[in-house]
Amino acid sequence: MHIVVLGAGVVGTTTAWYLQRQGHQVTVVDRQSQAGLETSYANGGQVSVSHAEPWANPSAPLKVLKWLFRADAPLLFRPRWDPAQWRWALAFLRECTSARAAHNIRQMVNLGTYSRAQLQSLRDDLGLEYDALTKGILHFYTNREEFEGALEPTRIMQGLGCDRQVIDADRAIELEPALKPIRDRIAGATYTSEDESGDARKFTQQLAQKCAEAGVSFHYGTDILGFERAGDRILGVHTLRDGVHSTLRGDAYVLSLGSFSAPLARSIGLTLDIYPAKGYSITVPVNNPDAAFNVSLTDDEYKLVYSRLGDRLRVAGTAELNGYSRELNQTRCRAIVRRTAEIMPEAGHWDQAQFWTGLRPATPSNVPYIGKSHFANLYLNTGHGTLGWTHSCGSAAALADIVDGRRPEVDFSFSGL
Template sequence: MKIIVLGAGVIGVTSAWFLAKAGHEVTVIERAQEPARETSYANGGQISVCHAEPWANPKAPWKTLQWLGEEDAPLLFRFKFDWNQWRWGLRFLQQCTPERARFNLQNLVRLGLFSRDTLQAVRGELGLSYDERTEGILHYYTDEADFNAAIPAAALMREVGLDRQVKSAAECLAIEPALKHSRRPIVGGTYTPSDESGDARKFTNELAKHAEALGVKFRYDCAIDGFNAAGGDVKSVRVHTPEGKEVLSADRFVVCLGSYSPLYLAPLGVTLDIYPAKGYSATIPVGPEHEAPTVSMTDDGYKLVFSRLGDRLRVAGTAEFNGYNLELNEIRCKALIARTSEIFPNGGDYANAEFWTGLRPATPGNLPYIGSTRYPSLWLNTGHGTLGWTECCGSAKAIADLIDGKNPEVDYPFVQGL
């Protein structure tokens, strides 16, 4: 079949790869001038199945209220006269029951485990190099209550097959000695030795080269204007480039447009519960004189992640619900450095940190949309929130199987006829 993949982030490029491997003629449409220029550009760098605990859980409403008005809060709602934001918030609250949180966590673990295995297979097949590290991910805690609250979630993840282990403070320092310099005592942690980290942008660019060698065509600097539907199906997509407007036809269209997916699908009557969660990152130079962590870590209390990417330390996190705003907030940037320097006083050249912000496509329960719509030719692979890097390869392999009429290898609630 002739297939058009919309979006060349990590989700779009992996989708194109697996569709091309299945024998399809694939074209990728991307408005930027190269892959991974938006959400995949400078994310936290973690392939973190251990992050499967959804934002929507019984503790979330109270914590969100506590953080209201705090400019540097880990989770910040900037309420707007925006029906989509309010509707998303109501759906989020509906996902905060113990039953829904458990259901979402279990499915996120299953998808994450499958995706991590698939990523490892792709890396081995192609010999990809993207500053990957395979020393696991350590969640550390500086608050006793937060640590105690993490223990049941770790146990539930172990039930589904993830090796997330509870560790004492001493064991955390043994796993990552750089923690011994922390100005806040570490009270304990959890460790998932099978999780990984790496540069999502490097991975996406490398895989795009292999996809091109396999026959995938990439159309960069090519923006989408909308879809053309007739006879109950989508027939083509309208685009424009610096040279002018075009209409591109295909047998299948795969939407991998992240936070922008609902905007393009709304005219077709396809409603997606996706709202942009603005995240921040700092990329900090690391030299031989610094004592930066080498094991990828998560600061659950402050919702931050740390990944060593060669001679750089990537710190990322927080979620700001502020529509499609992409302005860097200096207060939130400073908060990243303040917490990092508190835990790792000599962790890097903080004065020369590079800051970035991007929009993560969040669903209320953190489950991405993977599957079909009411239009036979229109398919979805979007809404991965903060876990796009973790879930990309598994989601891509699954959507390729679904389009080919096969049963995917992972137990997951795929959407049908949305």
């Protein structure tokens, strides 16, 4: 079967790999010149099963209200005259109950555990090199209330098989000596030894090369304009490349366009609750190797993640619900630099920070859409939010099974829109 995958980010590229491995002819379409140049380009770099507490939880509504007028807030909601934004916000509020949060944690832990194993196997099989570190992820808390609020989600994750250990400040410093400057401020921490980190862009581009060597065709520099449809089937995808309009046809199609999946889906009457959550990152050279972290870190209070990428430090996070603009907000950029320099002043050349922003495709529940749509030959693999790389290999392997009529190995509520 000829399958057209829309999107060459980490999710679209892994989807292409698993589909071709099962014998399909695969074509990937993306507007960029290479794979992994949008949301996968400079993300936080974590493969984090332990990052499974959804934004939508019982404490979220009060926090969002408190942060509403703070330009440097970890989660910033900027109201717009945008029906999609308000529909998303209302759905988000519905997900903020304890029962829904627990359900969504289960979904993300199950998918994340399966996906991490798939990624490890893929890395070993293909010899992929992408500054991977397999030293775990340490969540640290400098606010007692935030730490105590993390204990119940941690208990739920532990019950699902995620080995997220609750530890004290001394153990946190033992695991990551770079946190010594804030030893007296650490209220508590958790540690998941099986989680990982690395450069998602390098991973995506190396895997795209492996895909091409295996026969996958990539149509880069190609804008996707819309679908041609008849009844419950997609007949083709209208594209524009170098000023030339054409229609790309296949037997089946996979929508993996991140935040841009929702507007394209709306054009054929398919409503996806995906809204762009603009995230920021800084990348800086290591200054003092002895003061720089090696264990990947998560600063939950400020919604920041830290990954060591060879001789570079990547710090990423925050979320801004403000439409599709990718303009850098300098206040938010400076806030990341200020927090990281405060925690580890000697670790990096903080004055040399390279800033980046990307649109993470967030669903109200943080659970992605994976599965078959109500169109007979259109499949969904999108809406992964902050966990695109974490969930990419598992999502792709599961979707390939669904396309071939098999039940995926992972316990997950697959979409059937």
